[in-house]
Amino acid sequence: DIVMTQSPDSLAVSLGERATINCKSSQSILYSSTNKNYLAWYQQKPGQPPKLLIYWASTRESGVPDRFSGSGSGTDFTLTISSLQAEDVAVYYCQQYYTTLYSFGQGTKLEIK
Amino acid sequence: QVQLVQSGTEVRKPGSSVKVSCKASGGTFNSYTINWVRQTPEQGLEWMGRSVPIFERSFYAPKFQGRVTITADESTRTAYMELTGLRSDDTAIYYCAKGGAASGTWFDAWGQGTLVTVSS
Numbered sequence: 564d565i566v567m568t569q570s571p572d573s574l575a576v577s578l579g580e581r582a583t584i585n586c587k588s589s590q591s592i593l594y595s596s597t598n599k600n601y602l603a604w605y606q607q608k609p610g611q612p613p614k615l616l617i618y619w620a621s622t623r624e625s626g627v628p629d630r631f632s633g634s635g636s637g638t639d640f641t642l643t644i645s646s647l648q649a650e651d652v653a654v655y656y657c658q659q660y661y662t663t664l665y666s667f668g669q670g671t672k673l674e675i676k
Numbered sequence: 677q678v679q680l681v682q683s684g685t686e687v688r689k690p691g692s693s694v695k696v697s698c699k700a701s702g703g704t705f706n707s708y709t710i711n712w713v714r715q716t717p718e719q720g721l722e723w724m725g726r727s728v729p730i731f732e733r734s735f736y737a738p739k740f741q742g743r744v745t746i747t748a749d750e751s752t753r754t755a756y757m758e759l760t761g762l763r764s765d766d767t768a769i770y771y772c773a774k775g776g777a778a779s780g781t782w783f784d785a786w787g788q789g790t791l792v793t794v795s796s
Contacts, residue, residue: 594780601780603782612771612788612789613783614786615783624784656721658721663735664737664738665711667722667723668720
């Protein structure tokens with residue numbers, strides 16, 4: 564099974580500043596034949612289901628603001644919010660889909676400092 | 677744009693079973709998979725399994741194999757997740773989530789969630 568580990572568990576950032584969330588997989592999720600990283604990022608606000616932000620590690624879902632970006636390859640990935648807005652307060656999760664036993668990170672809670 | 681609407685809150689006793697429904701609107705029902713993911717404070721988000729309507733097959737996470745049954749009715753565009761042998765640690769919010777037709781996929785639409793409480 565692939566274990567996804569996020570860091571930090573929680574993060575407080577000032578409005579307008581950059582927020583960075585890390586996700587590490589227990590094995591590479593880069594599929595050599597496609598040269599794609601099988602990683603997605605989600606945002607979950609209280610009382611709501613998760614919302615897809617990014618897939619293929621760096622492709623933004625339609626309608627997601629461009630202040631959200633994803634990067635990384637192999638086993639180490641990053642979600643960056645370039646300029647934090649109040650509506651970005653949420654818990655963020657990474658998910659691997661390299662194996663069909665899909666797994667999620669434990670979540671990172673993002674708050675306003 | 678696919679939208680998923682789930683059935684309402686359930687309360688069950690230990691040892692019983694629960695069946696949660698997920699009705700899809702929009703899109704072509706057999707062109708995507710319906711996955712079930714549960715969320716608890718202790719375990720976070722856990723993928724339970726998925727139905728692949730076009731193949732009329734379902735696949736399950738080993739942790740839930742033998743206790744969970746996922747089905748899909750194309751005529752009513754509704755997927756179901758039944759969990760048996762309920763225990764207190766099955767208390768969770770259960771989500772259905774749309775995945776692509778390929779075996780490796782992200783989830784681009786989610787139901788609103790169904791709270792299942794297991795308590796004597």
